[in-house]
Amino acid sequence: MGRLNYHISLRLDVNSDRLKFFFRFLVRDVPIRYVIFFLCWCVAATASAVESKADAKTAAFYYGPDIPWASLAVFDFPVVEPNQADTVPQAYQGEHFYAYVSLGEVLAQRHYFSGLDKAWLLGKNPDWGSFILDQSSPALRSYFIDAVIEPLWQKGYRGFFLDTLDSYQLVAEDDAARERQQKGLAALINAIAERHPEAGFIFNRGFELMPLIEARVDAVAAESLYQRWLPSKDQFAVVPESDRQWLLDQFEQVRERYGVSTIAIDYAPPRDRDQARKIASDIARHNVIPWVTNPALDMLGVGELEVIPRQVLMVTGGSKESTWELSMAVLYGLMPLQFQGLVPDVRVIDTPMPAGTLAGRYAGIVVWLEDPQARSDEFEDWLALQKDNGVPILMLGFPAIDPKGSHAEDFGFISRGTPTSPPSIHYQHPDMGFEIPLPGLLDVSSPLDSKEANPWLELRSDNQTLIPVATTPWGGYAFQPFPIRSMMPGIKEGMNRWMINPLTFTREALKLPAMPIPDVTTENGRRLLFAHMDGDGFPSLAEVEGYRNEADALVLLDEILKKFDIPTTISVIEGEVSSEGLYPKMAPELQRIARAMFALPHVEAATHTYSHPFFWYDAQENPGELYGPExxxxxxxxxxxMDPVREVVGSANYIERELLPPGKKTRMVLWSGDTIPTPEALKAAREGGLLNMNGSNTTITESAPTWTLVKGIGVPKGDEFQVYAPNQNENIYTNEWTGPFYGFERVIETFKLTETPHRFKPVDIYYHTYIASKNASLESLRRVYQWASEQPYFPLFASQYVRKVLDFNDMVIARRGDEWLIQGSGELRTLRLPDELSFPAISGSDGVAGFREDKPGRYVHLSGGRARWQGRVASDDAMPYLQQANGRLTAFSRNGKRLQFSLSAMAPLAFTLANVEGCTLRHQGNIIKPIGRHGRFNRYRSAARELNELRLQCPH
Structure with missing residues (x-):
């Protein structure tokens, strides 16, 4: 802390009446040496107090496209360029976002420029080509509020970052002119506050305006405390010490006189994150909020609080499939990325790539090309720029950079000729040959060496080195056929095998930091369980004994849904069950059965569409046709x-109107046919208030034990998101309903193989209505339900799972020193910890209910949407916590070793508390005794499905 800070501390303390009295007493009655000692003690103590009161607030400035609203919302002062968005998204309307507003000058491109009177323009700023405004004009101030401020307020902004507050200095020729402009600017700011009293303001400098301001100023910012950007020289430069000290003095006066926060915006190259962190740390030592970014302010920079980027750009190209959703990038690339907490942004290589600087916003770029001709010069130039900005890049399939092209040297590629003799293995990484050994005859699709490589596979042939798989300083690559190899090319799905361990390879190539990973498989330490049914075959006649010639839906109702209370999402196809549909004579009975199903408390309603599109893209492109290319x-x-809105929203409205009991709603749409809905269909669902699910193909079994059959959790489609079904239905296990019809029993193998060695998926019992039409298939379904009901799972509805997936996409993980901060919607309540991270220190945490550390994962349980914690220490070992539960926490609070919490479940409650030796658990005054103890853990059970205000009291 600098000398001036000590002076401020003493001055503030001496102004205390009590201290004044005590000081006079010392001077009058005590020897001078004690007075000197006391003064030194005051200096040290008050300096320490100021040190402890350092500004804990955070700020972020982002002027680029594709505003990362969720990430910015974790900051106290998030500033955005409002021209980059139509409005503040509804989910963040309550957040205090600040809109950038240039008060002193205006560019001709601004929407309000055309309405400016020429008399209001004082001159031009030659550096930016902008026009300087005469803020002494009352007419201009009135126009500015109506044309600039009011539209921003209507868009959801509740704060304004006021820039160019000193532009008048370029044209004001004397003190009187400068004073007129200052008073005009202050009058404008005060007028904005008078119209919107709850508005907050951040000034860019404007120190001289502060005595004139009556509005609420939240912070004063200034650029370049340690490192500046010199546009004329196109370089970064260290700020001279004299300039730094002047600015620090200004900041200190603002904090002392007006009690507002101060912010320094410094600049560093996007690729040098470590330098940015160092500058941010240096700024923070002065009690100034740091933000270090690039000169364009179009990246997510670094402050004391740093958001860990989770978004990853996935570029696919060269696929011969009918839609990009069937490309290898989507089929195989999603799972390892999403399992490690990343959020893919999928784009086809010949479509526009994200604008702005990706560093800080994207964790990396994965390019999976299935044809070397898919790349282009334009794409290579763009990819090279991302490399220069420090964004990790992973290439799979074929090189995204021509090994003989202009950027080959940038990536360290050295092209080699096609081997004339079979290559031999010189070095093989332990995770190479992951699911299948390398073949004896090695085929190299892209013969190249790399001078920067850390080889995963190094081959020798014709006295030359070939490195087809490697990690590098810029990322990594694995070229054909070494990412995935087919055991029997062209035969069928399930014959592919990972040649590399996709988890360790992507982690190393993308240089992923160890971080808490949002997890959609688990809550309160228990694996999720639900079931869902596609309504296909609702009118089909059963062959089951005792139900012959009855609708198979009746069999399902009587034999499964009434006997097992596992939460199940049931859907129907309107065109099959409505009186105006294909089976009008059966409609009354079908509707009666559907109403009986939906009346069950453990059943929620979904639509399986109106006409059951089999091929969504073709059906939408040929709306009047019954048959298409496929x-x-x-x-x-x-x-x-065919109309997407009628298919989704119309059918959901029919179900709600005709089939549901009062109080129930149609929650979801379960995609039909090829389960590849168009973006328009997804949009229709979202705007109709419906969640969506289905698609993909997770069918790993003991006969096909490959992670290539473990798929991702969903896929983005522009602004929409399709949530995949965690598991697949009986149609796959019965060879497309050709037999054996008991085949669905094998889904239990899938459940087990997606639990170990990693819990990749929740348990989802997914089937069609027609599974109840045959004895063997019905029995297989009964066995699956029975098996699942005997497991220690966490039952919930499919709609609740879908909300977790959507929360996964938006959850923000940030770090401040050694403290983790989590922010989500509260739907997803579990974070999985990698081995490198310690469990939370319970005593100092917020929003953490407990954790579970036995296999297959290390799970942290959140009590809501926000959490904060530091790593666990030995002194925290005795703190009580929730170790596991089969229900959701609906309330949770902690006071030392005392807990108060509420649980709600879809089954009789079961939960375990840790470190409760000598403690007493009460509910409504009654003691609840554990049913068992094991080490540090006490297990509890209740026939109730909801317990409110459980109280745990422990001795100190």
Whole structure:
């Protein structure tokens, strides 16, 4: 702390009446040496107090496109360029976002420029080509509020970052002119506050305005405390000490006189994150909030609080499939990224890439090319720029950079000729040959060496070195056929095997930091369990004994849904069950059965669409056609033209209107047919208030034990997101309903193989109505339900799972020193910890209910949408916590060793508390005794499914 800070501390303390009295007493009655000692003690103590009161607030400035609202919302002072968005998204309307507003000058491109009177323009700023405004004009101030401020307020901004407050200095020729402009600027700011009293303001400098301001000023910012950007020289430069001290003095006066926060915006190259962190740390030592970014302010920079980027750009190209959703990048690339907490942004290589600087916003770029011709010069130039900005890049399939092209040297590629003799293995990484050994005859699709490589596979042939798989300083690559190899090319799905361990390879190549990972498989330490049914075959007649010639839906109702209370999402196809559909004579009975199903408390309603599109893209492109290039497009409903809104929202409204009991709503749409909905269909669902699920193909079994059959949790499609079903239905296990019809029993193998060695998936019992039509298939479903009901799982509805997936996409993970900060919507309540991270220190945490550390994962339980913690220490070992539960925490608080919490479950409650030796658990005054003890853990059970205000009292 500098000398001036000591002076401020003493001056403030001496102004205390009590201290004044005590000081006079000392001077009058005590020897001078004691007075000197006392003064030195005051200096040390008050300096320490100021040190402890350092500004804990945070700020972020982002002027780029694709505003990362969720990440910015974790900051106290998030500033954005409002021209980059139509409005503040509804989810963040309550957050205090600050809109950038240039008060002193205006560019001709601004929407309000055309309405400016020429008399209001004082001159031009030659550096930026902008016009300097005469803020002494009352007419201009009135126009500015109506044309600039009011539209921003209507868009959801509740704060304003006021820039160019000193532009008048360029044209004001004397003190009187400068004073007129200062008073005009202050009058404008005060007028804004008068119209919107709850508005907050951040000034960019404007120190001289502060005595004139009556509005609420939250902070004063200034650029370049340690490192500046010199646009004329296109370089960064260290700020001279004299300039730094002047600015520090200004900051200190603002804090002392007006009690507002101060912010320094410094600049560093996007690729040098460590330098940015060092500058941020240096700034923070002065009690100034740091933000270190690039000169364009179009990246997510660094402050004391640093958001860990989770988004990863996935670029696919060269696929011969009918849609990009069937490309290798989507089929195989999603799972290892999402399992490690990343959020893919999927784009086809010949479509626009994200604008702005990706560093800080994206954890990396994964390019999976299935054809070397898919790349282009334009894409290579763009990718090289991202490398220069320090964004990790992983190439899979074929090189995204031509090994003989202009950027080859930038990536360290050295092209080699096609080997004339079979290559031999010189070095093989332990995780190479992960699911299948390398073949004896090695084929190299892209013969190249790399001078920067850390080889995962190094081959020798013709006295030359070939490195087809490696990590590098800029990322890594694995070229054909070494990411995935087919055991029987062209035969069928399930024959592919990972040649590399996709988890360790992507982690190393993308240089992923150890961080808490949002996890959609688990809550309160228990694996999630739910079931869902596609309504296909609802009218089909059963062959089951005792139900012959009855609708198989009745069999399902009587034999499964009434006997097992596992939460199940049931859907119907409107075109099959409605009186105006394909089976009007059966409709009354079908509707009666559906109403009976939906009346069950453990059943929620979904639509399986109106006409059951079999091929969504083709059906939408040919709305009036029944048949298309791939076959029948939908059910043959007379006089119907396929419409996404009618399919989704219309059918959901029908179910709600005709089939549901009072109080129930249609929660979801379960995609039909090829389960590849168009973005328009996804948008229709979202705007209709419906969650969505289905698609993908997780079918790993003991006969096909490969992670290539473990798929991702969902796929983005522009602004929409399709949530995948965690598991697959009986149609896959019965060879497309050709037999054996008991085949669905094998889904239990899938459940077990997606639990160990990693819990990749929750348990989702997914089937069609027609599974109840045959004895063997019905029995297989009964066995699966029975098996699942005997496991220690966490039952919930499919809609609740889907909300977790959507929360996964938006959850923010940030770090401040050794403290983790988590912010989400509260739907996803579990974070999985890698081995490198310690469990939370319970005593100093917020929003952490407990953790579970036995296999297959290390899970932290959140009590809501926000959490904060530091790593666990030995002194925290005795603190009580929730170790596991089969229900959701609906309330949770901690006071030392005392806990108060509430649980709600979809089954009789079961939970375990840790470190409760000598403690007493009460509910409504009654003691609840554990049913068992094991080491540090006490297990509890209750026939109730909801217990409110449980109180744990422990001796100190």
């Amino acid at each position: 076959g029948q497009l939908r059910l043959p409903i007379p006089d119907y033209r």
